[in-house]
Ligand SMILES: Nc1ncnc2c1ncn2[C@@H]1O[C@H](COP(=O)(O)OP(=O)(O)OP(=O)(O)O)[C@@H](O)[C@H]1O
């Protein structure tokens with residue numbers, strides 16, 4: 184029983200990270216048909232922002248020293264700000280370009296951010312002690328679960344509920360859903376394209392910041408590669424969920440997280456090092472079965 | 488007073504010229520029918536006004552202000568409301584959400600609430616299904632929804648691309664009855680792409696006939712629809 188609980192929490196917390204990442208990508212894809220490959224680098228940027236720029240091996244903690252109540256909103260604002268800035272400076276020029284061009288532009292932007300960080304901080308991973316006491320386990324029904332896992336899962340649930348309420352209950356949310364479905368028609372009804380797109384970027388960047396904070400607490404390191412593996416899975420999750428579907432992205436994120444943890448448990452010991460091969464095989468089978476993803480939106484109209 | 492002025496507007500899609508120096512004028516409170524064969528450029532004319540396609544040459548003015556080159560949302564906010572070809576309901580949104588989308592730009596929210604009630608009064612079918620997804624509506628019901636949605640924006644000028652397409656005759660009558668009531672009651676200016684000459688005749692107003700991207704003929708709807716000139720011009724013979 185306790186083992187099952189442990190597996191469940193492992194699966195949910197890993198799935199949470201993937202779900203948050205997938206959501207960040209799906210939000211922008213929804214309104215712009217852009218797959219933003221720079222998303223992983225937003226995560227790294229937010230994490231590095233905790234440190235003072237220096238190429239020394241030892242980290243000089245800067246923002247990371249602030250009390251949590253200031254630190255968390257500040258890092259989220261940094262993520263949102265960077266994301267919005269990249270929209271204004273880069274992606275806005277590609278509004279009417281084809282999706283492949285936009286994708287390449289996002290790759291390039293990702294590299295620019297990455298090398299900018301390398302220049303300021305060098306390529307050596309640095310260690311940082313951010314809320315390390317959260318890694319201590321707490322007892323839930325006899326199982327010893329790291330507190331951070333519980334916090335990660337709760338944060339994700341809160342984020343998902345808040346985002347749902349925002350999309351369903353507010354004027355801006357309504358406009359975003361309409362724009363995601365048929366951008367041109369939404370504009371003909373007076374929905375301001377720039378506002379909706381900037382908002383999507385802000386939300387997406389805020390999600391990247393949240394992932395960065397969770398990762399850095401988990402690993403205790405600041406590394407340029409930080410966002411890469413989460414983002415790779417998050418991209419896959421958005422495709423499996425059905426590009427353009429927010430719900431699909433979240434569910435697929437949790438499914439992949441669950442599958443990964445489950446494989447780790449049920450695979451024979453010899454096969455465990457190859458766990459990811461099994462996970463991705465499952466991904467391929469899913470895509471052959473449902474090429475448009477599990478929850479493909481019915482009407483994903485191209486924007487003009 | 489002139490509300491809409493389209494002057495020598497040319498629109499190209501790549502090599503193809505869909506509008507060739509087309510000009511129309513529309514006074515406040517007037518109804519203008521646009522007719523013509525398939526591919527004549529009728530929908531393109533409406534899209535150019537809406538700002539969805541940008542003219543290569545010429546200019547478009549709404550209420551004296553230049554709108555060509557502006558974004559669709561700005562043009563909508565200046566009082567232009569459009570029911571495009573192919574209906575374009577938001578299938579994933581509820582019926583009421585579809586209707587409320589058009590309200591965003593209006594300052595007077597109370598008036599918007601009253602307009603919502605009025606749209607529901609005119610289309611009781613929409614009220615009954617207000618919380619259902621618009622995707623489940625039939626074609627005719629969707630047509631009612633998009634007309635209601637366009638009205639919710641409180642427009643001064645409303646353009647409708649083929650309101651009769653795919654609707655039962657009874658429903659077409661209903662739709663026109665509503666449009667005419669709005670025209671007579673609140674002075675709504677209408678720009679309607681309509682294939683049926685009979686409908687234009689019943690409604691009255693002015694009419695233009697487009698062919699190969701040009702305005703081939705213009706005149707009083709009743710007179711044009713009655714005579715042979717329209718037929719002749721429609722099929723491109725008897726050019727005079
Ligand atoms: N997005 C587009 N890209 C390329 N060509 C287009 C596009 N839209 C329209 N056209 C072309 O422009 C011309 C005019 O099209 P338009 O839709 O304005 O005609 P229409 O008068 O509305 O026809 P119908 O009565 O069939 O609706 C046609 O030859 C059409 O093939």
Ligand SMILES: [Mg+2]
Pocket residue numbers: 529530531572648
């Ligand atoms: Mg047409």
